[in-house]
Amino acid sequence: MRSQQTKKKRTWLKVTGIILLILVFGVGIYAYNVYSSVKDAVTTMHEPIERQQSEKRQEPVALTDKDPFSVLMLGVDERQGDRGRSDTMIVLTVNPNNNSVKMLSIPRDTRTEIVGKGTQDKINHAYAFGGIQMSIDTVENFLDIPIDYYMKVNMEGFKDIVDAVGGITVQNDLDFSNGGYHFPIGQVTLNGDKALSYTRMRYEDPRGDFGRQSRQRQIIQGVIREGASVSSLTNYSDILNALGKNVKTNLTFDQMVDIQKNYKSAGSNITQMEIKETGTKINGIYYGLVSDAEKQRVQNELKTQLELNK
Known part of the structure; x- marks a missing residue:
């Protein structure tokens, strides 16, 4: 059961791109006739x-000035009486000056200092120990960059969001079956349930986790394509309802409007970024260890993207 839950959580490795498109970069549904509904959802x-101003940023971000x-x-699976863990952690750095977004996935088993707890542990445990605040502090410390905003996504909402855009179509390059569904090579149409099964399969794929992540990107691209289409205007109520139920963020409506106006082209x-790790066991527990050189490489790339090294 735990393994199935973990797989479901990992389907959200790239799913937050949906939120960015529909709510932040707002291509199609940000229109006058749905303005009120969008504002209510946000x-x-x-x-x-x-939270105080991050020590890693001298001045607050000015979205009106197009600051990176x-x-x-955070992708979480919260239950009553249990905060859960953020088994999906993604950092997006947005730079309108080079019109790009860099998306870094932090493996959930990454061993690092849990800021505020005073221990070395898996990075995803920060959320279980101290929620959003501890997660932000821990990621800031690990990557040595400021975290300006957060978005928390409920994993169970994955299917709702896919269904809300009316389903998606992907180009499948591997014939396989999973979760009671068969996925032949070629163009495949997916509803929410099928999309979840499509992204879960990993062990039968000769590319392993790389193949699974490739399918996740296909799902996100499909949702972005459908969410941005004119036909999705008729589904905007379902889309906003799915997002409203499954997303929490400290971004305000006005800030999202500023991002939509000033960062849309980015x-x-x-661009996807990855952290290379070495798996090992410490006291019988599996961890992903990141070398100092690899950590520095990632930090430098993110700092350049945020223009912090100028």
């Missing part, structure tokens, strides 16, 4: 946190 999603900014995306150029 108000439902808004969940501020008590970062967003920590959303069409998303």
Whole structure:
């Protein structure tokens, strides 16, 4: 059961790109006739946190001045009486000056200092120990960059979002079956349930985790394509309802409007980043260890993207 839950959580490795397109870069649904509905949905999603200005940024981000900014995306599976863990952690760095977004996936088993806890542990445990705040502090410390905003996504909402855009079509390059569904080579149409099964399969893929992540990107690209299409205007109520139920963020509506106006072109150029790790066991527990050189490489690339090294 735990293995199935983990796989479901990992389907969100790139799913937050949906939120960025529909809510932040706002191609199709940000129109006058749905303005009120969008604002209501964002108000439902808004969940501020008590936090001082990051020590890693001298001045607050000015979205009206087109400053580069970062967003920590957390995919969680919360249950009543249990905060859960953020088994999906993605950092997006957005730079309108080079019209690009860099998306870094942090493996959940990455061993690092949990800031505020005083221990070395898996990075995804930060959310279980201290929620959004501890997650942000820990990621800031690990990557040595400021985290300006966050988005928390409920994993169970994955299927709702796919169904809300009316399903998607992908080009499948591997014949396989999973979850009671068969996926032949060629063009495949997926609803929410099928999309979840499509992204879960890994062990039968000769490319392993790389193949699974490739299918995840296909799903996100398909949702972005459908969410941005004119036909999705008729589904905007379902889309906003799915997002409102499954997303929390400290971004305000006005900030999203500023991003939509000033950063929109960057959303069409998303680059994936990866952290290379070495798997090992410490006291019988599996961890992913990141070398100092690899950590420095990633930090430098992110700092350049955020224009922090000028």
